[in-house]
Amino acid sequence: MPIVFAHLRSFHAVAKHKGFTAAADALHISQPTVTTQVKELEERYGVELLVRRGRRVELTDTGAALYDISRRIMGLHDEAEELLQSSGKLTTGQLRLAAVGPFHATEMIARFLARFPKIKVSMLLGNSDQTLQRLLTLESDIAIIAHVVDDPRVHSVPFSTHEVVAFVSSDHPWNRRLNVGIAEFADQPLIWREKGSTTRRAFEAAAAEKAVPLSPLLEIGSREGVWKAVEQGLGIGIVADFEFVAHPRLRTLRISDADIRTEYHVACLNERRTSPKIAAFMATVLQ
Numbered sequence: 001m002p003i004v005f006a007h008l009r010s011f012h013a014v015a016k017h018k019g020f021t022a023a024a025d026a027l028h029i030s031q032p033t034v035t036t037q038v039k040e041l042e043e044r045y046g047v048e049l050l051v052r053r054g055r056r057v058e059l060t061d062t063g064a065a066l067y068d069i070s071r072r073i074m075g076l077h078d079e080a081e082e083l084l085q086s087s088g089k090l091t092t093g094q095l096r097l098a099a100v101g102p103f104h105a106t107e108m109i110a111r112f113l114a115r116f117p118k119i120k121v122s123m124l125l126g127n128s129d130q131t132l133q134r135l136l137t138l139e140s141d142i143a144i145i146a147h148v149v150d151d152p153r154v155h156s157v158p159f160s161t162h163e164v165v166a167f168v169s170s171d172h173p174w175n176r177r178l179n180v181g182i183a184e185f186a187d188q189p190l191i192w193r194e195k196g197s198t199t200r201r202a203f204e205a206a207a208a209e210k211a212v213p214l215s216p217l218l219e220i221g222s223r224e225g226v227w228k229a230v231e232q233g234l235g236i237g238i239v240a241d242f243e244f245v246a247h248p249r250l251r252t253l254r255i256s257d258a259d260i261r262t263e264y265h266v267a268c269l270n271e272r273r274t275s276p277k278i279a280a281f282m283a284t285v286l287q
Contacts, residue, residue: 003041010037011049012070015063018056071138079275090116095277097123098131098140100198101223103243104159104264105144108285115284119277129196135267141278143267146198146240156267157286162240164202164260167252169233179256182210189217189235191226198262203238206258 013023014034024031042049049063059067082093095112099105102125109121124134128146135143136153149156166185168174185207193200207214217235220226223243230237231249240262244252266285268278 004037007037007041008070008073010034011041011063012067012074014038014050014057015059015067015070020057021055068137075138075272079272079277082277090276090280091118093277094120094122095142095281096140097121097142097144098134099123099125099144100128100131100146100264101125101144101243108144108266108281112281112284116277116280127194127196128198132267135269138269141268141272141275142281145265145267146262147201147265148263149265149267153270154267155270155273156265157282159264159266159286160242161261161263162242163254164199164238164262165241165244165252165254167230167237167239167244167250169231170249170251171233172236174236174253175251177253179254182207182255182258183212185214185236186212187215190214191229191235191237192216192219193223193226194219194221199238199240202260202262206255206260210258 010023010027010029010033013026014020017023017026020031020034020038024034027034038050047062048060049066050057051060078093097105097109102123105123109123113119113121124131124140126134131140131143131145132149132151132154134140136151144159145156166174166180174180204214218229220229223239226237226239227245227247227250229235231247239252241252244250266282268275268282272278273282
């Protein structure tokens with residue numbers, strides 16, 4: 001017997017919102033209805049999809065596998081509804097972006113909304129690994145990533161290339177310099193982004209190629225945190241040139257003997273390239 005869409009939709013909502021009450025609110029139906037539909041789904045196939053933990057629920061292994069499928073199904077369902085409602089004119093709907101930083105992303109959003117002002121746009125920020133994962137798990141429709149994506153599931157187009165530079169505080173001995181050699185970073189206190197940062201990965205690769213030993217002092221999960229730590233004189237920061245924001249207590253230095261760059265890409269899933277909103281965004285920002 002085919003799976004009932006309403007039952008799958010209720011399961012998906014419970015898994016997404018981590019509770020029956022929140023799922024019922026999201027679907028605008030009663031909680032008993034959601035509970036009954038999920039229970040019938042489990043009983044029909046003789047499986048356990050959810051484990052109740054008080055007011056919250058956790059997915060079993062089968063539930064997690066089904067949720068991966070239901071996210072794709074619900075995403076395609078939403079696209080079909082948007083397509084029919086807008087008749088190809090993109091007068092309604094939502095576009096979700098995941099990006100490694102706000103700099104390029106906000107410029108792209110502004111360009112897109114100038115043409116399609118009725119589309120609602122949301123954005124999640126993270127490092128390149130997190131951003132790619134959000135695309136693959138359908139948390140986002142578009143990803144702005146700072147590295148080449150070698151994955152057959154992903155369609156990506158180069159957008160821009162940027163030089164990686166160092167920056168120091170006004171009290172640092174390098175403050176009056178314009179550039180620095182990569183060997184000079186040996187055993188210097190470095191303020192890193194977390195693993196998964198493309199800028200960090202590119203700098204580490206260049207240092208390894210020159211056999212330069214690195215001594216990271218702090219690992220901080222945000223650009224703002226890195227900037228604040230460098231401003232306080234704790235160490236040296238590494239950043240893509242366009243990301244650096246002028247500050248009276250911070251100064252950038254070029255790395256004179258190593259060509260370290262990050263290449264930004266706009267990406268979507270190959271299977272979703274024909275989605276009207278995704279195709280429109282890619283076409284608009286890559287003109």
